[in-house]
């Protein structure tokens with residue numbers, strides 16, 4: 001008997017056996033109710049029960065194909081001798097959920113954890129894709145710690161406008177600016193609206209969705225190659241059935257998230273984030289996911305790995321191509337093989353092999369999409385961490401998405417007290433703004449907004465757009481869409497609503513940015529700041545009850561991953577009693 005065979009679980013050791021195995025009244029009820037569903041004893045007896053957590057919703061455009069994919073996953077589960085059950089969970093539609101899908105990330109994480117724990121589930125498939133679904137499902141699965149595979153929904157097809165390729169988000173911001181500058185008419189704007197989202201699937205730029213699905217694969221939580229397959233490609237169906245087959249074996253092998261994830265896995269996640277020029281949002285999600293596994297990721301780890309890792313994915317917003325091109329160029333396994341020397345190749349994955357083994361035969365097919373190491377988009381600098389008296393606990397900037405001339409800049413602040421204030425005044429002809437101004441948005445943080453929406457890419461005032469200005473220094477405690485670009489300083493911590501220094505900035509204060517020195521400084525004396533702090537008043541609570549109140553009482557700051565305090569790793573939660 002091989003070592004692997006010796007380790008395999010026996011049917012009576014399955015979690016689900018506690019529900020359906022014993023000869024008692026409660027198990028009788030469970031078995032009779034399975035029969036009510038039309039299943040016979042041989043459908044489930046001695047088989048791992050695989051819970052397919054499906055984030056499908058009519059209002060989640062990125063995951064419209066998930067009903068069909070769930071059936072294809074089930075096909076794989078049946079083939080491998082498992083018993084699949086599909087369970088709907090919250091969808092987290094980035095487009096339609098307000099105030100932001102981020103407000104509900106921890107909600108889905110809690111739901112995923114509890115759904116797995118309270119049901120007779122031996123293994124879980126986590127079906128996500130739209131931005132926050134990936135970290136939320138993985139956070140929940142880490143805390144539940146039953147064998148789990150993340151199944152990504154895949155990017156949508158490339159957009160097209162009269163022969164011009166369009167990328168999600170990135171080209172929305174670009175052409176919105178052109179419209180503001182008076183360079184696009186109503187008809188052209190409608191044509192772009194028609195052509196920018198041409199199929200199901202998540203945003204096909206290297207926005208947060210593609211970044212997070214790539215990271216999920218790099219930390220070992222998806223099958224190799226899963227993240228890059230376009231949603232409507234037949235390979236996506238084949239990946240679904242493969243995932244269904246694999247999870248059954250994982251249950252017998254008892255390969256749980258705690259066995260897969262390590263500091264090395266998260267090292268690989270961060271390096272991948274840097275090499276793909278990933279979304280700044282990934283920092284928050286990586287810290288939160290690692291936190292569930294009891295692993296601390298200091299912000300400086302991101303900065304250090306960012307300096308060492310060349311950006312080689314030539315994908316928008318940092319580069320030229322889109323995810324469909326990335327897949328055809330070899331996809332993530334090929335990119336990972338190219339950056340192999342920066343990875344920890346021995347980190348475990350859900351395949352039961354190491355990441356090094358998974359990627360060893362992957363080849364780059366197009367050097368113009370996955371760039372050679374000696375011809376990167378940027379030698380370093382996918383994401384840098386800034387500190388200074390304006391952000392004692394850190395702030396984030398993506399230099400590859402910024403105009404180089406602004407990476408060292410000093411200018412006077414124009415302060416907006418909140419998003420509506422910004423919206424109402426940004427295009428006011430009387431706003432005292434020049435291209436040297438530094439736009440500051442307050443109250444966009446985890447607590448203040450609430451939910452830290454993607455407001456950090458403040459629009460350029462129309463009067464400057466008309467002068468040809470397309471980038472300015474912008475500072476906020478909010479996030480920005482991974483599809484955006486610009487000199488946007490984000491995640492300023494502590495946030496405005498906690499009285500962080502960003503709350504004390506006033507119009508005309510001089511702000512100094514020096515990205516090379518990682519410095520973000522407010523040129524106001526300590527004595528003056530102390531005086532302003534004395535007169536600062538915290539905002540009134542936004543919620544008197546419900547989830548919002550729970551959120552505001554428990555949310556942590558960006559540098560801590562914005563998880564709820566009570567969900568951080570701790571002593572494992574006991575299995576439920578079955579009476």
Ligand code: FES
Pocket residue numbers: 062093094095129130131168202203207209
């Ligand atoms: Fe779902 Fe962009 S809207 S990933």
